[in-house]
Amino acid sequence: MPEKYTTPYPARRIHSDGRAEDTEVLLAKECPVKLFLDGKQFTTLFASPLELKELAVGHLITEGILSFKEIAGVEVEGNEVHILTLKGKHPIQDESSRPAGGETKKQIFVNSDAVFDPEALFEGIAYLESDTYKLTRGTHLAALIDKKGKLAVQIVDVGRHNAVDKVVGAAFLRMIDLSQHYMLSTGRQPAYMVTKAARAGIPLVATKAMPFDSGVEAAKKANLCLVGQLRKESMLVFTNEWRVRI
Known part of the structure; x- marks a missing residue:
């Protein structure tokens, strides 16, 4: 599995004692992932090229854009994720018009009684x-x-x-x-x-x-x-x- 997240690149390693050598290193892959809501492009995320369906669903939920029950379907086509919503719930704005840095007007409260050892x-x-x-x-x-x-x-x-x-x-x-x-x-x-x-x-x-x-x-x-x-x-x-x- 790690090979799907990585790609080899040549580099030249220079040591403090003056030695130099050619080498090859593994770099983490990053790709643009375009999210579409009901056929309209909503945002582009830069992410690792796997679990794109999970990325799209999780992003919509954690950003407060949609609840899971408002998602009617998710399809992945290459680096594009197309999300179908149950229309008529509320207008969806693209992310460029939303507050940055986690700002939110709605108070968020975790309704859970969970206690962990x-x-x-x-x-x-x-x-x-x-x-x-x-x-x-x-x-x-x-x-x-x-x-x-x-x-x-x-x-x-x-x-x-x-x-x-x-x-x-x-x-x-x-x-x-x-x-x-x-x-x-x-x-x-x-x-x-x-x-x-x-x-x-x-x-x-x-x-x-x-x-x-x-x-x-x-x-x-x-x-x-x-x-x-x-x-x-x-x-x-x-x-x-x-x-x-x-």
């Missing part, structure tokens, strides 16, 4: 790296873990936000209950990223990185537990601590 979070560390990342050092990852620490979905992408969109899309397409899973992410967590997870109904987000202050404030308001610096020996819980059973 610390062991389930520590066990998730095993899923934080992928073979693609080891080969390229140029990808992000998102994963969904259940209360027992079992992996439900793991997806790699060149963009941290794309990886989140893809696991959310995969969860809806596979009918996975997001309210009873937590999400692992390799990326930092500004408000924009936290809001994506909250819109999908995910009650806890854990990252090996550190969140931004905007991410912490967004998580507080959304009833979402935000965990940073997840390590084998410890973690930092920033918001809604009651979701981690002590």
Whole structure:
């Protein structure tokens, strides 16, 4: 599978002692993905060239554009994804006219009573790296873990936000209950990223990185537990601590 995410490129390695040599390295693939809503182009995303249906569905949900029940069908044609909607629900604006940076007028609240044992979070560390990342050092990852620490979905992408969109899309397409899973992410967590997870109904987000202050404030308001610096020996819980059973 990693070979589908990568492509070889020649390079010249220069060492500090003056030696130089020709080599070949694997780089992560990126491609433009065009999203169409009812025949009209909505946006173009730049992402890894796999799981495009999941990307489209997850993006629409995490950006608050459509709910899953408003999607009538999804077809992938090359690097184009065509989404059919149940018309008459509400007007859909292209993304160029929408607020940036995760801004939203509607208050988002995660309606879930899920509580996770610390062991389930520590066990998730095993899923934080992928073979693609080891080969390229140029990808992000998102994963969904259940209360027992079992992996439900793991997806790699060149963009941290794309990886989140893809696991959310995969969860809806596979009918996975997001309210009873937590999400692992390799990326930092500004408000924009936290809001994506909250819109999908995910009650806890854990990252090996550190969140931004905007991410912490967004998580507080959304009833979402935000965990940073997840390590084998410890973690930092920033918001809604009651979701981690002590």
